[in-house]
Amino acid sequence: MQLADPVEAVVVHEPYALKGARTVLRGGYSRNTMSLPSKTNPKTAWNPDRLDVRAFALAGARLEAEVPLPAFERLYAEAAPADGAPASVHWQAQGEMRPAASGGAPAVWLHLEADTHVPLTCQRCLGVVDTGLTVDRWFRFVADEAAAAAEDDDCEEDLLALEPRPRLHDVLEDELLMELPLVPMHEVCPVQVPMQATDPEVDAGDTEVRKNPFAALARLKK
Numbered sequence: 514m515q516l517a518d519p520v521e522a523v524v525v526h527e528p529y530a531l532k533g534a535r536t537v538l539r540g541g542y543s544r545n546t547m548s549l550p551s552k553t554n555p556k557t558a559w560n561p562d563r564l565d566v567r568a569f570a571l572a573g574a575r576l577e578a579e580v581p582l583p584a585f586e587r588l589y590a591e592a593a594p595a596d597g598a599p600a601s602v603h604w605q606a607q608g609e610m611r612p613a614a615s616g617g618a619p620a621v622w623l624h625l626e627a628d629t630h631v632p633l634t635c636q637r638c639l640g641v642v643d644t645g646l647t648v649d650r651w652f653r654f655v656a657d658e659a660a661a662a663a664e665d666d667d668c669e670e671d672l673l674a675l676e677p678r679p680r681l682h683d684v685l686e687d688e689l690l691m692e693l694p695l696v697p698m699h700e701v702c703p704v705q706v707p708m709q710a711t712d713p714e715v716d717a718g719d720t721e722v723r724k725n726p727f728a729a730l731a732r733l734k735k
């Protein structure tokens with residue numbers, strides 16, 4: 514029986530495999546298979562649902578995936594009904610170790626990027642306004658939630674806890690939700706834009722407009 518789970522394609526980049534750097538395309542894996550660590554090389558089996566961010570950063574590893582928008586349930590709940598196939602969310606995560614400013618142990622960092630567009634309801638014309646959302650954020654990871662709460666007031670960075678291991682999907686969705694405009698609106702609502710130039714009525718109107726400046730100029734010359 515097939516799970517109704519959305520299928521994700523994840524590309525695992527292995528920057529530490531210098532000779533003939535491999536790109537492993539995992540098409541159509543399910544959450545179940547991804548959570549089983551690989552026996553031969555555990556570093557290739559990053560689990561985005563429970564990421565060991567420290568190991569991920571130490572390896573300088575990267576994860577990338579294309580996920581259908583409906584998989585982000587909280588975000589999709591904000592979407593207006595739209596024709597056609599739902600958009601997808603393209604995201605990637607990059608781990609990095611950075612020397613601590615104080616000279617202590619190196620810090621664990623994670624760069625998260627996401628790109629999508631969500632159909633929202635324009636608050637002026639009530640039509641659908643396709644709204645692009647992008648996330649581009651760095652997070653520093655500390656031991657646990659208590660440490661994150663203790664440090665949070667003292668630094669400007671975004672802090673997250675290494676334990677419990679984060680589900681990248683949820684972190685990404687939180688960030689995408691924050692990118693939603695408070696009042697979605699077309700820059701110019703399509704109902705106020707003249708119809709296509711092939712429309713005979715618009716052509717006639719257009720000619721009218723072109724004549725008028727001369728009439729106005731003629732009046733000025735008098």
Ligand SMILES: [Zn+2]
Nearest residue numbers: 635638699702
């Ligand atoms: Zn509008």
